[in-house]
Amino acid sequence: MKVAWAGSRETLELSDRMAKLVANDPVFEKFTRPMLGRKELFKNTLRKAAHGWKLIVDLRLTEEEAKWLRLYIDEPAYTDLHWGMFIPAIEGQGTEEQKKKWLPLAQKMKIIGCYAQTELGHGSNVQGLETTATFDPQADEFVIHSPTLTSSKWWPGGLGKASTHALVYARLIVGGEFHGVHGFIVQLRSLEDHSPLPGITVGDIGLKFGNGAYNTMDNGVLRFDHVRIPRNQMLMRVSQVTKEGKYMQSDVPRQLIYGTMVYVRQTIVVDASKALSRAVCIATRYSAVRRQFGSRNGGPETQVIDYKTQQSRLFPLLASAYAFRFVGEWLKWLYMDVKQRLEANDFSTLPEAHACTAGLKSLTTTATADGIEECRKLCGGHGYLVSSGLPELFAVYIPACTYEGDNVVLLLQVARFIVKTVSELGYKQPVGTTAYMGRVATLMQNNCAVRTAEDWLNPGAIVEAFEARAARMAVACGRQLAKFENPEEGFAELASDLVEASVAHCQLIVVSKFIEKLQQDIPGKGVKQSLEILCYVYALFLLHKHQGDFLAVGYLTPKQALLANDQLRTLYSKVRPNAIALVDSFNYTDHYLGSILGRYDGNVYPKLYEAAWEDPLNDSDVADGFHQYVQPILKQKLHSAKL
Ligand SMILES: CCCCC/C=C/C(=O)SCCNC(=O)CCNC(=O)[C@H](O)C(C)(C)COP(=O)(O)OP(=O)(O)OC[C@H]1O[C@@H](n2cnc3c(N)ncnc32)[C@H](O)[C@@H]1OP(=O)(O)O
Numbered sequence: 001m002k003v004a005w006a007g008s009r010e011t012l013e014l015s016d017r018m019a020k021l022v023a024n025d026p027v028f029e030k031f032t033r034p035m036l037g038r039k040e041l042f043k044n045t046l047r048k049a050a051h052g053w054k055l056i057v058d059l060r061l062t063e064e065e066a067k068w069l070r071l072y073i074d075e076p077a078y079t080d081l082h083w084g085m086f087i088p089a090i091e092g093q094g095t096e097e098q099k100k101k102w103l104p105l106a107q108k109m110k111i112i113g114c115y116a117q118t119e120l121g122h123g124s125n126v127q128g129l130e131t132t133a134t135f136d137p138q139a140d141e142f143v144i145h146s147p148t149l150t151s152s153k154w155w156p157g158g159l160g161k162a163s164t165h166a167l168v169y170a171r172l173i174v175g176g177e178f179h180g181v182h183g184f185i186v187q188l189r190s191l192e193d194h195s196p197l198p199g200i201t202v203g204d205i206g207l208k209f210g211n212g213a214y215n216t217m218d219n220g221v222l223r224f225d226h227v228r229i230p231r232n233q234m235l236m237r238v239s240q241v242t243k244e245g246k247y248m249q250s251d252v253p254r255q256l257i258y259g260t261m262v263y264v265r266q267t268i269v270v271d272a273s274k275a276l277s278r279a280v281c282i283a284t285r286y287s288a289v290r291r292q293f294g295s296r297n298g299g300p301e302t303q304v305i306d307y308k309t310q311q312s313r314l315f316p317l318l319a320s321a322y323a324f325r326f327v328g329e330w331l332k333w334l335y336m337d338v339k340q341r342l343e344a345n346d347f348s349t350l351p352e353a354h355a356c357t358a359g360l361k362s363l364t365t366t367a368t369a370d371g372i373e374e375c376r377k378l379c380g381g382h383g384y385l386v387s388s389g390l391p392e393l394f395a396v397y398i399p400a401c402t403y404e405g406d407n408v409v410l411l412l413q414v415a416r417f418i419v420k421t422v423s424e425l426g427y428k429q430p431v432g433t434t435a436y437m438g439r440v441a442t443l444m445q446n447n448c449a450v451r452t453a454e455d456w457l458n459p460g461a462i463v464e465a466f467e468a469r470a471a472r473m474a475v476a477c478g479r480q481l482a483k484f485e486n487p488e489e490g491f492a493e494l495a496s497d498l499v500e501a502s503v504a505h506c507q508l509i510v511v512s513k514f515i516e517k518l519q520q521d522i523p524g525k526g527v528k529q530s531l532e533i534l535c536y537v538y539a540l541f542l543l544h545k546h547q548g549d550f551l552a553v554g555y556l557t558p559k560q561a562l563l564a565n566d567q568l569r570t571l572y573s574k575v576r577p578n579a580i581a582l583v584d585s586f587n588y589t590d591h592y593l594g595s596i597l598g599r600y601d602g603n604v605y606p607k608l609y610e611a612a613w614e615d616p617l618n619d620s621d622v623a624d625g626f627h628q629y630v631q632p633i634l635k636q637k638l639h640s641a642k643l
């Protein structure tokens with residue numbers, strides 16, 4: 001199962017080597033992180049990033065090894081944005097000449113870059129950005145300017161203190177005409193002493209949610225006062241500005257300017273499976289250690305993992321972690337395919353890639369953020385201790401629902417894609433993830449054939465149920481929209497229904513990709529069978545949770561919905577014997593998990609007890625401040641009769 005989870009034996013071995021390298025290096029210790037003040041915390045992150053880079057250089061790690069190393073260091077840092085957005089943006093939007101100039105500098109870390117798109121006043125509405133880049137043909141330069149307070153760049157990670165350069169998104173003005181938002185490479189700080197260059201005001205935006213957590217990152221604010229950059233620092237793969245001041249659009253669609261977001265959203269889906277599996281690993285191991293009630297004849301109490309309520313909350317999350325892992329794998333393939341096509345000037349699959357990355361980013365991050373919090377509750381009181389690892393994991397993870405596109409805004413993008421597909425059904429055969437809509441007549445007509453709980457153990461029955469629900473919800477939205485004279489007004493009015501239809505479509509993708517995965521050759525005794533059980537758990541859990549949809553569109557009867565739930569209970573019993581093995585298969589070191597509750601050896605209570613004494617409050621028996629603030633109260637003489 002470890003191989004199935006990792007994707008291949010090679011990846012398992014490579015990631016395992018990197019995990020151990022980090023776990024055995026004292027520089028990467030993270031237990032004390034939540035107790036550090038902001039400055040200390042940030043400096044410590046810089047130290048870890050520098051040590052990580054030294055290892056990459058000294059050990060001549062490959063790009064793949066370096067990625068795993070950074071993952072296991074497990075501390076948000078400026079390097080995430082440098083490698084994760086700045087470099088990919090230049091790769092995707094730069095000309096060959098620009099790539100030749102900037103990529104080697106960035107890859108050798110001679111410069112540090114961030115991705116400065118969002119502003120104080122606008123994040124989701126990229127077309128609404130206010131920063132301007134005005135071309136000055138005399139000087140052959142762009143003048144980058146922040147005309148209003150709300151145009152201040154706000155949020156970019158790595159900007160606040162670390163970056164020397166930024167990829168700045170600004171409205172292009174050539175000859176007094178606006179040409180939409182484009183990307184520009186702008187140097188922010190001196191390469192000698194790191195001080196801000198003339199015309200640049202830059203700093204950190206302040207503390208964020210949670211102790212430690214994402215506060216290791218220097219999310220920044222940035223203003224430009226008529227800062228000049230050479231013309232060749234506008235990324236010019238999509239459109240160009242000539243020396244003479246002519247704006248030219250190439251054959252490449254202008255949406256490619258958003259390409260970096262498509263790339264990062266795809267990586268976020270894979271990361272969702274990592275974050276959720278970490279939380280699930282902690283909650284599952286601890287649920288096997290923790291005992292409450294049910295002692296008979298003085299014997300041990302019941303392991304809480306044996307309670308059906310615990311199983312019905314925990315096992316769907318375990319199944320979701322696997323489901324997201326496999327849909328992430330597929331999405332990576334889809335992205336690579338689109339990338340190759342784009343390089344060959346085939347843009348036909350870009351809308352589908354945009355819809356899939358947007359929708360799956362939204363679906364998986366929402367479920368993961370909710371899932372981590374559920375895992376905290378599954379661990380009872382001890383889950384609230386920072387040493388459980390769950391509070392910090394939650395605090396670091398939840399902005400994923402917002403960054404790289406607010407999750408609702410992204411689902412509305414999926415809705416536009418679905419509505420367009422439905423409206424074209426008469427004359428255009430849908431392909432890819434919307435191919436099922438080509439069978440809309442059948443899906444609208446056929447109802448569920450399930451008669452017994454066992455009938456639900458059938459991939460065909462499950463896929464058809466999810467297809468029928470998604471198709472019927474999409475068609476219902478299409479019919480409602482048709483009643484509006486102005487389509488945009490209709491879209492705004494029906495936005496909530498459209499979001500629900502998008503969720504149905506995205507859930508269908510995850511379920512289908514899990515089922516497709518099971519059609520592949522999966523080696524290892526019992527591995528495929530265990531994955532089949534998890535796949536049914538994932539699908540039937542969703543069906544149970546959203547049974548209102550399935551009933552409302554008239555595909556299921558209440559009896560069939562009840563049978564699905566009966567089957568789900570049986571499946572939980574089948575997951576139980578392998579639950580620990582299924583989380584051990586994630587192959588996480590104790591260092592990466594960072595959780596006393598999730599320790600591999602299960603030695604939870606002695607270690608919790610030990611850790612309590614390491615809290616700074618326990619440095620002395622009598623707390624600092626006692627004599628000043630508590631003792632006077634204890635010693636006071638009160639005269640009031642009442643008191
Ligand atoms: C390493 C991880 C750390 C993460 C750190 C975080 C980093 C960040 O957060 S960076 C900032 C991320 N910001 C966002 O994600 C902003 C979200 N907003 C958008 O992506 C877009 O503006 C939009 C999707 C909301 C669209 O805005 P809208 O104004 O409605 O549409 P446009 O006129 O701009 O475009 C219409 C047209 O383009 C298609 N389209 C939109 N986005 C993409 C895309 N990424 N790729 C391909 N195509 C795209 C859209 O579907 C429309 O198509 P048609 O309907 O065919 O016209």
Ligand SMILES: Cc1cc2nc3c(=O)[nH]c(=O)nc-3n(C[C@H](O)[C@H](O)[C@H](O)COP(=O)(O)OP(=O)(O)OC[C@H]3O[C@@H](n4cnc5c(N)ncnc54)[C@H](O)[C@@H]3O)c2cc1C
Nearest residue numbers: 115116117118122123124155156157399402403404405408
């Ligand atoms: C930790 C973190 C790191 C970040 N890193 C970066 C970075 O490196 N670089 C960068 O450029 N940016 C970064 N961002 C910014 C991030 O990309 C934006 O915050 C994000 O895109 C959301 O935009 P917003 O803040 O404008 O939200 P808003 O759009 O203001 O959202 C507020 C509310 O309005 C709703 N809403 C907005 N538009 C619509 C609509 N059309 N229909 C219905 N509802 C709507 C949303 O659903 C939400 O509920 C980061 C943000 C965070 C939190």
